[in-house]
Amino acid sequence: xxxxxxxxxxxxxxxxxxxxxxxxxxxxxxxxxxxxxxxxxxxxxxxxxxxxxxxxxxxxxxxxxxxxxxxxxxxxxxxxxxxxxxxxxxxxxxxxxxxxxxxxxxxxxxxxxxxxxxxxxxxxxxxxxxxxxxxxxxxxxxxxxxxxxxxxxxxxxxxxxxxxxxxxxxxxxxxxxxxxxxxxxxxxxxxxxxxxxxxxxxxxxxxxxxxxxxxxxxxxxxxxxxxxxxxxxxxxxxxxxxxxxxxxxxxxxxxxxxxxxxxxxxxxxxxxxxxxxxxxxxxxxxxxxxxxxxxxxxxxxxxxxxxxxxxxxxxxxxxxxxxxxxxxxxxxxxxxxxx
DNA sequence: AATGCGTGGGT
DNA sequence: TACCCAAGCAT
Numbered sequence: 362x363x364x365x366x367x368x369x370x371x372x373x374x375x376x377x378x379x380x381x382x383x384x385x386x387x388x389x390x391x392x393x394x395x396x397x398x399x400x401x402x403x404x405x406x407x408x409x410x411x412x413x414x415x416x417x418x419x420x421x422x423x424x425x426x427x428x429x430x431x432x433x434x435x436x437x438x439x440x441x442x443x444x445x446x447x448x449x450x451x452x453x454x455x456x457x458x459x460x461x462x463x464x465x466x467x468x469x470x471x472x473x474x475x476x477x478x479x480x481x482x483x484x485x486x487x488x489x490x491x492x493x494x495x496x497x498x499x500x501x502x503x504x505x506x507x508x509x510x511x512x513x514x515x516x517x518x519x520x521x522x523x524x525x526x527x528x529x530x531x532x533x534x535x536x537x538x539x540x541x542x543x544x545x546x547x548x549x550x551x552x553x554x555x556x557x558x559x560x561x562x563x564x565x566x567x568x569x570x571x572x573x574x575x576x577x578x579x580x581x582x583x584x585x586x587x588x589x590x591x592x593x594x595x596x597x598x599x600x601x602x603x604x605x606x607x608x609x610x611x612x613x614x615x616x617x618x619x620x621x622x623x624x625x626x627x628x629x630x631x632x633x634x635x636x637x638x639x640x641x642x643x644x645x646x647x648x649x650x651x652x653x654x655x656x657x658x659x660x661x662x663x664x665x666x667x668x669x670x671x672x673x674x675x676x677x678x679x680x681x682x683x684x685x686x687x688x689x690x691x692x693x694x695x696x697x698x699x700x
Numbered sequence: 701a702a703t704g705c706g707t708g709g710g711t
Numbered sequence: 712t713a714c715c716c717a718a719g720c721a722t
Contacts, residue, residue, distance in 0.1 A: 400718040407708065407717085441706025444721080478720045498718045518701070521719095544718055553716065554711075584715085585703090613705070653706060687707065 362508070364531035367566045372535065374562035375542035378549070383412050390464035390489035391422040391453070397481045398449045402442060405548070411440050422464065425450070426457040434616050434684040443616060443684075448476030466490045479525065488537035495528040496540040497521055500547025506579040507551060510568040515579045588656045591625045594692050595632070595643065596664045596699065603674035604696075605636065605667075606683065613653070618683045620692055625661065638669035646695045651688035662692050664699045 384396035399408045419425035437446040452474040465471045472482045483496035502515045505524050513520040532539050550557045569575045597605035606618045643663035651658045
């Protein structure tokens with residue numbers, strides 16, 4: 362492969378078709394960094410409204426560093442992978458306290474920050490500061506394995522780091538635009554299904570196109586089946602118009618508020634013991650299914666009344682101020698049927 | 701190194 | 712429908 366010609370063709374194409382995305386209007390490293398965190402495993406279309414909302418509310422690194430973490434989680438609500446905002450918050454606070462609120466223009470330093478891995482590190486350092494580091498995401502893996510007929514498993518970290526090292530042997534000085542061009546090519550031309558090889562600007566350099574093997578790449582081992590879990594979820598109302606909520610403190614949906622949730626075979630007495638309240642007979646409201654990356658929740662939703670109260674009870678008109686997962690929002694919408 | 705972590709889009 | 716996939720990272 363003639364890398365010089367490849368780079369020229371790719372960049373010429375990119376300058377011509379480049380989409381206007383909100384984070385491409387800025388050279389502020391903080392904003393570029395935020396966009397990359399949001400874009401992790403999340404489609405551009407989904408990110409745009411969240412990015413605009415965050416930039417409006419938190420226009421500077423200091424403004425977000427000074428915000429409290431639960432408010433940030435609330436702003437992030439619905440975007441998923443909630444550890445991203447927790448880690449980003451920790452990272453910007455470190456930049457504020459240790460680096461005088463300046464995003465480090467030095468890869469070794471930047472890579473030490475929470476939530477900054479090989480991709481985000483490479484993307485921010487190349488786009489914001491033009492450091493020559495490859496940003497290898499799913500798009501780039503697809504483009505590269507097809508270009509070179511690479512059959513290795515792209516879900517293995519070893520494969521990714523090897524491809525990253527390969528790219529860094531030929532990527533041009535215009536590192537930020539090169540990285541974005543590779544991703545843009547993967548997103549719009551070298552797509553997972555029905556790639557547009559006929560109009561591909563680097564078709565002449567593509568081994569799998571030449572050998573008609575494009576559909577063999579990239580290779581990835583099949584995902585494990587999702588684990589199916591069955592729960593009863595309770596909307597517990599007291600006579601002061603309050604509802605029982607608790608904050609998840611670990612693992613899945615950490616930091617988000619949830620309604621009490623028990624295995625389907627748990628009886629009311631057990632729930633009363635665990636929650637330290639007395640309950641009336643639960644009334645069945647309906648069922649909801651929620652799909653995560655690696656599990657599926659089947660939820661039976663009940664409403665139940667109590668005369669008790671404790672610290673877990675929140676006034677109904679304040680529930681919407683707390684961060685809640687989409688799964689729990691599906692449950693909460695049944696509240697209308699109880700009033 | 702393999703697994704856990706959200707949600708929505710697209711076929 | 713039931714998948715796969717999306718500008719991946721932490722552990």
